[in-house]
Amino acid sequence: MNKREFVKGLILFFPAAGLLRALGRELDAAPAGAPGAAGKESGSTGPGAEPAGGMPAKAYDADSHYYGMGIEVDKCIGCSRCVEACKAENDVPREPFFFRTWIERYDIKRNGEVLVESVNAPSKKPPEVAPDDRDVIRSFFVPKLCNNCANPPCVQVCPVGATFATKDGVVLIDKERCIGCRYCIQACPYGARYLDPRTKTADKCTFCYHRVVKDLLPACVEVCPTQARIFGDLKSRASRLVRFQRMNRIHVLKPALNTEPKVYYAQLDGEVR
Ligand code: SF4
Ligand code: SF4
Numbered sequence: 001m002n003k004r005e006f007v008k009g010l011i012l013f014f015p016a017a018g019l020l021r022a023l024g025r026e027l028d029a030a031p032a033g034a035p036g037a038a039g040k041e042s043g044s045t046g047p048g049a050e051p052a053g054g055m056p057a058k059a060y061d062a063d064s065h066y067y068g069m070g071i072e073v074d075k076c077i078g079c080s081r082c083v084e085a086c087k088a089e090n091d092v093p094r095e096p097f098f099f100r101t102w103i104e105r106y107d108i109k110r111n112g113e114v115l116v117e118s119v120n121a122p123s124k125k126p127p128e129v130a131p132d133d134r135d136v137i138r139s140f141f142v143p144k145l146c147n148n149c150a151n152p153p154c155v156q157v158c159p160v161g162a163t164f165a166t167k168d169g170v171v172l173i174d175k176e177r178c179i180g181c182r183y184c185i186q187a188c189p190y191g192a193r194y195l196d197p198r199t200k201t202a203d204k205c206t207f208c209y210h211r212v213v214k215d216l217l218p219a220c221v222e223v224c225p226t227q228a229r230i231f232g233d234l235k236s237r238a239s240r241l242v243r244f245q246r247m248n249r250i251h252v253l254k255p256a257l258n259t260e261p262k263v264y265y266a267q268l269d270g271e272v273r
Pocket of ligand 2: 159163173182184
C-alpha cells in the first residue's frame with residue numbers, strides 16, 4: 001500500500017479534517033519522485049508551484065490577472081462544439097457521463113412547468129407523457145461549467161488540499177495529491193465535478209489554465225461559432241469580459257449560496273438553476 005492509499009483509508013475511517021490536512025501536507029513534503037510526492041497540475045502556477053510543462057519561468061505573472069467567463073445565453077445555439085473541443089483539449093473521457101462543460105436545454109411550458117435536459121447526455125428514460133411542442137412557449141440553451149468560484153466549497157472540504165485556488169482566480173486539482181474521496185464532488189452545488197474513471201481522481205473545468213497562462217483562449221471559447229462564450233481578465237479594464245459585464249445585466253448561478261461564481265450570464269432566465 002502506498003502513502004496515497006494509506007491516507008485515503010484513514011479518511012474513510014476517520015474523517016477528522018485537521019489530522020488529515022496535516023497528513024496531506026506531509027505528502028506534499030515527500031521527496032520528488034517518492035510515491036505520493038505532490039506536483040501541481042501541468043502548466044499550473046498555483047501557490048508555491050514551480051513553472052512546469054516547458055513554460056518559460058518569466059512568462060507569466062499570476063498576480064496581475066484574475067479570470068472569469070461570460071455567457072450570452074441568447075447567442076448559444078446548442079451546437080455542442082464547445083463540449084467536443086473541451087473533451088479533446090482536456091482528455092475528458094468520451095462516455096456521455098463525463099464533462100468539464102455541457103449544454104442544458106430549457107423548455108418553459110405554458111403551465112409554468114420547466115423541462116431541463118442535458119443536450120450532451122440526454123436521459124434515457126422516455127417521458128411518461130409525450131411533450132406537445134405547442135405547450136412550450138420558450139426554449140433556450142444554457143452552457144454550464146465549473147464557475148471557478150471565488151469562495152469555493154470544493155476547496156474548503158478537500159481533506160488533503162488537492163483542490164486549491166490560484167492567485168489568478170482559477171480552482172485547480174493536484175492529481176498527484178487527490179485521493180478520489182469525492183468530498184469535493186458532493187460539495188459542489190453546481191454538479192461541475194466528476195471522478196475520472198481512469199485515474200480515480202476528481203476533474204472539472206480549469207478555464208483551460210494550461211492555455212490561458214500562454215495567453216491562449218480556453219478551447220470552448222475559441223471554437224464557439226456564435227461567440228456566446230467570452231473569456232477575460234477581470235483586472236484588465238480593456239478586456240472583453242469587463243466590457244461584457246458593463247454592457248449587460250449580469251447574473252450568476254445560485255447567488256444565495258455565496259460561492260461567488262466567476263461565470264457571468266447575460267439574458268439568464270429566472271428559471272435557470
Ligand atoms: Fe468548486 Fe463547484 Fe465552484 Fe467549481 S463550481 S469552484 S467545482 S464549487
Ligand atoms: Fe480533494 Fe476532491 Fe480529490 Fe477528495 S476527490 S481529494 S475532495 S480533490
